[in-house]
Amino acid sequence: MSEPVVTVPWGILGALLVLGPLIFFHELGHLLAAKLGRVAVEEFGFGFPPRLLVLGRWGETLLTLNAIPFGGFVRLCGEEDPEVPDGFAGRPRRWRFFILAAGPLMNLLLAWGVLIGVFLLGVPATRVRITGVAPDSPAAQAGLAPGDIVLALAGTPVETTEQMRSLTLAWQGQTVRLRIQRGAAVQEVQVYVRPNPPPGQGPMGVVIAAEFDFARIRRYGLGEAAVRGTALFAGLTGWLFSLPGRIVLGLVPLEALQPAGPVRIGAEAGETLRGSVEAGTPYPFLTFTALLSLAIAFTNLLPLPALDGGRILFVLLEAVRGRRMDPKREQAVHLIGFVFLLALLFILTVREIGELARPPGP
Numbered sequence: 369m370s371e372p373v374v375t376v377p378w379g380i381l382g383a384l385l386v387l388g389p390l391i392f393f394h395e396l397g398h399l400l401a402a403k404l405g406r407v408a409v410e411e412f413g414f415g416f417p418p419r420l421l422v423l424g425r426w427g428e429t430l431l432t433l434n435a436i437p438f439g440g441f442v443r444l445c446g447e448e449d450p451e452v453p454d455g456f457a458g459r460p461r462r463w464r465f466f467i468l469a470a471g472p473l474m475n476l477l478l479a480w481g482v483l484i485g486v487f488l489l490g491v492p493a494t495r496v497r498i499t500g501v502a503p504d505s506p507a508a509q510a511g512l513a514p515g516d517i518v519l520a521l522a523g524t525p526v527e528t529t530e531q532m533r534s535l536t537l538a539w540q541g542q543t544v545r546l547r548i549q550r551g552a553a554v555q556e557v558q559v560y561v562r563p564n565p566p567p568g569q570g571p572m573g574v575v576i577a578a579e580f581d582f583a584r585i586r587r588y589g590l591g592e593a594a595v596r597g598t599a600l601f602a603g604l605t606g607w608l609f610s611l612p613g614r615i616v617l618g619l620v621p622l623e624a625l626q627p628a629g630p631v632r633i634g635a636e637a638g639e640t641l642r643g644s645v646e647a648g649t650p651y652p653f654l655t656f657t658a659l660l661s662l663a664i665a666f667t668n669l670l671p672l673p674a675l676d677g678g679r680i681l682f683v684l685l686e687a688v689r690g691r692r693m694d695p696k697r698e699q700a701v702h703l704i705g706f707v708f709l710l711a712l713l714f715i716l717t718v719r720e721i722g723e724l725a726r727p728p729g730p
Contacts, residue, residue, distance in 0.1 A: 382637030384437060385653075387630065388415075390475065390661050392440045394668070397474025398467060399429075399442045405463040408445035408454040415440060448699045450692075457695060465683050468676045475665035476605070482658040483604075484597030489650055490585035494578050495519075496532050498548075505573020506560040512548070512574060519554065520547040529578045536561055536571050582647040604659065608666050629716030633660065635724055673705025 392414070399412050408428055413419070415434035423431040434440075444467075446455015456464065496518040501507045518526050521535045522544045540563040547556045561571045588596060614620040628636075637656060644653040669677040679702070686692040 378638035378642045379634045380638070382639070382641040383630065383634030385641065386637040386657050386660060387633060388437055390478070390657070390664055393474050393478050394471040394664060395440045395442045397470040397472075401467040401470030402442070402444055402456070403427075405459055405467055406454065407456050407459055407463070407467065409442060410445055411441075411443040413441045448695050450695060461683050461687055465680060468680045468683065471676055472665040472668045475661045475668075479658040479661035479665070480598065480601045482654055482661065483601045484593050486651060486654050486658070487588045487593035487596045488590065489654070490587040492580040492582045492647070492649060492651055493584040493586055494527050495581045496526050496529055496576050497579055498574050499577045500575030502569050502573035505569060506562060507573040510546070510557045510559045512546075512557065512559070513550070515550070517549040518546065518576070519549055529576050532576055540571055582649055585649055604662055608662055627712070627716060629713060629720050631717050631720035631724065635720075674702045674709055675705070678702065678705060
């Protein structure tokens with residue numbers, strides 16, 4: 369796995385701008401759902417303790433500002449005790465399910481909104497770059513070199529690798545005019561498109577890759593941005609939530625579910641933030657934010673003790689059994705899960721600090 373190359377200030381700033389708001393909105397989802405379900409909320413904190421000051425009250429809820437500026441938290445009354453008046457555990461199953469699911473749901477809605485915003489603010493166009501040229505191939509004979517950008521093939525503009533491949537197949541057995549950019553210069557070359565290339569080579573003998581062209585930003589109106597953002601959201605959500613099933617079927621390696629801790633997330637957030645600043649567009653940073661929000665929703669819905677998904681599982685088991693588990697036993701299960709998650713977080717943090725502190729290899 370490649371390591372993000374990012375300085376500490378960028379990593380800290382990226383973590384503050386990404387993790388903080390995403391965790392905050394997650395907890396805000398729980399708060400709003402609890403208020404809607406008439407569950408008493410003791411405290412809603414901006415950031416994590418220790419407490420700095422009390423900002424005010426919303427009904428019975430204490431609104432606080434805390435010292436660690438990452439997200440927030442919500443403290444519900446009677447989380448484990450169904451005997452507490454207006455407490456969470458005493459509410460009907462449908463309300464407990466809704467309150468628990470509201471945090472991940474807020475992250476899903478936030479990701480959806482951010483992706484629509486991405487298309488409103490502008491998406492960089494793509495271009496095709498030659499990354500390799502086979503020796504003695506038509507491309508090598510035409511003078512093509514790694515780093516050349518393909519602008520057009522036979523007069524047809526090329527922006528994606530799919531366009532390049534389909535046009536190449538259409539001109540097999542013929543010599544075509546290829547317009548390329550090398551540095552600041554634009555030139556045209558004639559390249560023969562082989563109908564029967566050697567094994568492991570394409571018709572021209574080039575290896576190509578798509579990359580973003582941040583000099584060309586495409587902005588969309590609200591309607592088209594909503595359509596494109598919704599389509600991208602649906603595709604990413606479907607891909608992410610189908611991941612466990614595809615891993616079970618052997619379609620995706622288990623490494624795809626490798627967890628990331630706050631150090632790596634902060635480093636990658638800092639890297640995308642710096643990339644956005646250098647490119648002059650928020651696209652890289654906002655796209656990363658949307659993906660992370662989806663990941664937070666997915667992770668919290670996993671049926672593991674202490675996570676929202678684990679608590680939802682107990683609500684569903686209660687519905688199937690017709691009676692709830694002993695609150696003390698359920699609390700013990702979630703406590704064990706919480707300790708396990710803390711231990712995993714500690715291990716990830718130590719490992720990631722070591723990885724990021726290690727000097728890059730040759």
